[in-house]
Amino acid sequence: MVKKLEGAGLRGQVAGETSLSSVGQIEGLAYRGHKIETLAEKATFEEVAYLLLYNKLPNTSELKEYKELLKSQRDLPEPLKEVLQKIPASAHPMDVMRTGTSMLGNLEPEGDFSNQLDSINRMIATMPSIVTYWYKYSHDGEDISLVNDEDSMAGHFLHILHGKTPSDLHRKVMDVSLVLYAEHEFNASTFTGRVCASTMSDIHSCVVAAIGSLRGPLHGGANEKAMELIEHWTSREEAKEKILSMLANKEKIMGFGHAVYSIRDPRNAVIKEYAKELSKLHDNDDLYQVAEEVEKVMADEKKMFANADFFHAPAYFYMGIPTKLFTPIFVMSRVSGWTAHCMEQRANNRIIRPSADYIGVESSEWVDLADRD
Ligand code: COA
Numbered sequence: 001m002v003k004k005l006e007g008a009g010l011r012g013q014v015a016g017e018t019s020l021s022s023v024g025q026i027e028g029l030a031y032r033g034h035k036i037e038t039l040a041e042k043a044t045f046e047e048v049a050y051l052l053l054y055n056k057l058p059n060t061s062e063l064k065e066y067k068e069l070l071k072s073q074r075d076l077p078e079p080l081k082e083v084l085q086k087i088p089a090s091a092h093p094m095d096v097m098r099t100g101t102s103m104l105g106n107l108e109p110e111g112d113f114s115n116q117l118d119s120i121n122r123m124i125a126t127m128p129s130i131v132t133y134w135y136k137y138s139h140d141g142e143d144i145s146l147v148n149d150e151d152s153m154a155g156h157f158l159h160i161l162h163g164k165t166p167s168d169l170h171r172k173v174m175d176v177s178l179v180l181y182a183e184h185e186f187n188a189s190t191f192t193g194r195v196c197a198s199t200m201s202d203i204h205s206c207v208v209a210a211i212g213s214l215r216g217p218l219h220g221g222a223n224e225k226a227m228e229l230i231e232h233w234t235s236r237e238e239a240k241e242k243i244l245s246m247l248a249n250k251e252k253i254m255g256f257g258h259a260v261y262s263i264r265d266p267r268n269a270v271i272k273e274y275a276k277e278l279s280k281l282h283d284n285d286d287l288y289q290v291a292e293e294v295e296k297v298m299a300d301e302k303k304m305f306a307n308a309d310f311f312h313a314p315a316y317f318y319m320g321i322p323t324k325l326f327t328p329i330f331v332m333s334r335v336s337g338w339t340a341h342c343m344e345q346r347a348n349n350r351i352i353r354p355s356a357d358y359i360g361v362e363s364s365e366w367v368d369l370a371d372r373d
Pocket of ligand 1: 009217218219220222251252253254255256257258259260307308309
């Protein structure tokens, strides 16, 4: 008998426990009980990563020590640089991150899980270096230095990307963005990483698996797709006309909707405000105006809200970040959440192995190769 598959996408089903974050409780988001709005306003990315990985907010000396540790780990081993030099400019940066992480795992394997935090912190420290090193080498022929005085991931990334010290506002917005993207419960990429961790695999494999999941346009790739959607529209009128026509054609608008939130994505209000502030300092604020119009049309026509990805597009644009680096920034941040989940999984593990409803034919008759049509 052929059964109908129900509960597609595991939507709404509880697939495990976590103490890392709560999503969608009264449309809110909190990391270890700290509301995202508070963290975005008061915490740096490094404090958030520490909170996720060490289960406490660092005090002054712990934070200083943690930042120094990450700073000291940013440079890449020579063989990894050589691999990155061989990847063409036409490659997708998410593939670069996947390969870079995998190569790091070859050069510096995790080995015993008792040293898991060493491997995790090394990955956090090297993510901005991997993508930026490849980008500058393949696009501009530059073999950039990965060492600078920036004591934050936000500052380090902008510094090596633009080759100069970033402004305080840009450093702040990038830091907020990293805080917003750090953790989000059992989203697709985190769940992928946890499944991998549940087989007792190494931490680099878990992160490589998670990067593969994040790459898709229905997940992390949405910020990049949102930018590609709106970058050529120059006025509110044009944006409205184009979105209405896409909706009439039943096309999905990237950067809208969410699998868990139903009324709003709490991260959107935060990044939208910064996108607006950045737009005011730019020569023209067309992109922000267009984004606001798209948000309005989606609310009016579909009762849909912008998710965390949508206003990241203008915010990153105004900071001079190339569109193809949008999703890798998500990786740079989310690696903290992924690895915290992997540690949580390892600490109380049972291999994740759900069942499927079989919907195929009941029985099949064997036909010898020579007799098949
Ligand atoms: N634009 C237009 N319509 C959308 C939409 C979007 N971004 N997202 C969902 N819808 C519509 C669907 O077409 C569907 O309509 P239908 O019932 O007439 O078929 C309905 O809303 C339900 O959507 P569904 O795809 O079932 O939601 P989901 O929970 O499976 O998927 C997302 C959630 C996030 C994957 C989905 O909203 C999406 O693809 N958004 C765009 C990609 C994106 O921004 N991803 C980042 C998420 S943080």
